[in-house]
Amino acid sequence: MENQTMPDEGINMHEEMRRAFALLSGKWKLEIMWLLNQRVYRFGELRKAIPGITQHMLTAQLRELEADGLVSRTVFAEVPPRVEYAITPKARGLGPTLEALTTWWNEYGKSVPAKPSTRGRKPRGS
Incomplete structure (x- = not known):
C-alpha cells in the first residue's frame, strides 16, 4: 500500500493515521475508552x-x-x-468506531482464539 497524500493539501494520510493510532495504542487505552463511552467512571470503578x-x-x-x-x-x-x-466531546467522535468494533466482534469474535493473560495483576478470585 502506498502512502496516500491528499491532493492540494500535501497531507500524508499514512502519517496522519499513524498519529491517530498512537493516540489509542497501548494495551488498555481502547478498553478504557470503550468503558467511558458508556458512562462516567470513578477511578476505583475503572480499575x-x-x-x-x-x-x-x-x-x-x-x-x-x-x-x-x-x-x-x-x-x-x-x-x-x-x-x-469521562470522555470528551472530541472523543465522542470515536463512538461510531467503537460501535463498529463491537458489531464486528459480535460477528467474528467466537472465531478468534482466546489468549491467556500473562501481564498485569491477577483478577480477584483467581
Whole structure:
C-alpha cells in the first residue's frame, strides 16, 4: 500500500493515521475508552472493570488520554476526594468506531482464539 497524500493539501494520510493510532495504542487505552463511552467512571470503578490492570498503569493511561484531550478528569472537593473520568466531546467522535468494533466482534469474535493473560495483576478470585 502506498502512502496516500491528499491532493492540494500535501497531507500524508499514512502519517496522519499513524498519529491517530498512537493516540489509542497501548494495551488498555481502547478498553478504557470503550468503558467511558458508556458512562462516567470513578477511578476505583475503572480499575475493577478492567481485570489485570495495575493502579500504576491505569493512572498512566488515563493521564495520557487526558493529555491528548480524549478523557476529562473532574475532582470534587469532598472528603474523601472524589474523581470522575469521562470522555470528551472530541472523543465522542470515536463512538461510531467503537460501535463498529463491537458489531464486528459480535460477528467474528467466537472465531478468534482466546489468549491467556500473562501481564498485569491477577483478577480477584483467581
